[in-house]
Amino acid sequence: MNDLSHSRRLRGKIRLFRGPMDAVAEQLWSHPRLREIYPEFLFRNHSVIRSSVPLMKAAVEACEKILDADPVAEGMLAYFRKHIPEETGHDEWVLGDLEVLGFKREEILKRVPPPSAAELAGAQYYWIRHVHPVALLGFIAVLEGTPPDVKFFEETADRIGLPRRAFSNLLLHGKLDPQHRDDLDHTLDALPLTEAHHTLMGISAFQTINLLSRVAGEAVQ
Amino acid sequence: MNNVQKLMSAGVILAGTVLSQADQDTINGLSDSEVSALISLKGKLWGGDFLQRNCNVASPAPAPGTRVIGIIF
Numbered sequence: 001m002n003d004l005s006h007s008r009r010l011r012g013k014i015r016l017f018r019g020p021m022d023a024v025a026e027q028l029w030s031h032p033r034l035r036e037i038y039p040e041f042l043f044r045n046h047s048v049i050r051s052s053v054p055l056m057k058a059a060v061e062a063c064e065k066i067l068d069a070d071p072v073a074e075g076m077l078a079y080f081r082k083h084i085p086e087e088t089g090h091d092e093w094v095l096g097d098l099e100v101l102g103f104k105r106e107e108i109l110k111r112v113p114p115p116s117a118a119e120l121a122g123a124q125y126y127w128i129r130h131v132h133p134v135a136l137l138g139f140i141a142v143l144e145g146t147p148p149d150v151k152f153f154e155e156t157a158d159r160i161g162l163p164r165r166a167f168s169n170l171l172l173h174g175k176l177d178p179q180h181r182d183d184l185d186h187t188l189d190a191l192p193l194t195e196a197h198h199t200l201m202g203i204s205a206f207q208t209i210n211l212l213s214r215v216a217g218e219a220v221q
Numbered sequence: 222m223n224n225v226q227k228l229m230s231a232g233v234i235l236a237g238t239v240l241s242q243a244d245q246d247t248i249n250g251l252s253d254s255e256v257s258a259l260i261s262l263k264g265k266l267w268g269g270d271f272l273q274r275n276c277n278v279a280s281p282a283p284a285p286g287t288r289v290i291g292i293i294f
Contacts, residue, residue: 009247009250012243012244012247013247013251013255016244016247016248017259195252198252199252199254199255202251202252202255202258203254203255203258206255206258206259206262207258207262210262
């Protein structure tokens with residue numbers, strides 16, 4: 001019997017196995033050519049974020065189908081219905097950051113996203129539609145679990161000579177994500193999760209760590 | 222063989238890594254499917270030599286102020 005809360009269990013797994021992600025972050029943010037690489041990073045960032053609300057909507061559809069039979073579905077629905085409006089438009093922030101750097105949004109939107117971003121989102125669609133939507137909570141726990149350090153990114157912008165306005169996505173999430181992280185933890189702790197749910201969230205989180213590392217790591221390749 | 226031993230044997234956790242009791246409990250509490258997933262993912266880790274040399278999949282928690290990968294949901 002595990003005495004930890006649901007959120008502590010999931011966060012504990014992510015903490016232990018997030019090494020590859022942290023290594024890529026270190027490589028990226030300390031890169032001597034970060035000023036040149038940053039727009040590519042933003043493009044990849046957008047490639048992931050553009051799927052965030054659609055993934056949650058897919059999870060809502062899946063929860064609605066199992067609502068009568070699955071005690072976890074109701075709590076998850078409440079969480080997604082609150083979080084979808086909170087996240088709507090965040091892909092626009094990244095496009096705005098790219099426009100500050102001189103890129104045209106039409107050109108960004110015409111460009112084919114990297115396959116690694118498609119794998120990252122695609123894996124979640126698979127879990128949601130073919131296994132159980134609870135998997136998406138493992139994905140969200142990774143992406144929103146460590147809010148960006150606002151001071152660090154302000155200093156990074158200054159250091160590489162880019163306007164802070166081009167870091168608005170990171171800076172805004174630095175301010176919002178602590179609450180989002182707590183909201184997810186409260187949701188997790190209130191859900192009647194089984195060992196099977198914990199396994200799926202864990203696998204989803206590990207897969208997210210791996211693929212997110214690739215999406216970002218390819219920018220410094 | 223417990224999960225810690227399995228993951229060390231598979232190279233997911235570097236041999237000789239000292240883990241706290243709490244971390245051992247977390248790892249030994251993983252399901253067989255989670256352990257299999259970690260072993261499978263290790264073979265697909267991004268970065269080639271850099272990541273495989275300098276960090277295994279399992280590592281201590283980032284220190285406060287550690288740079289956070291900035292891909293946010």
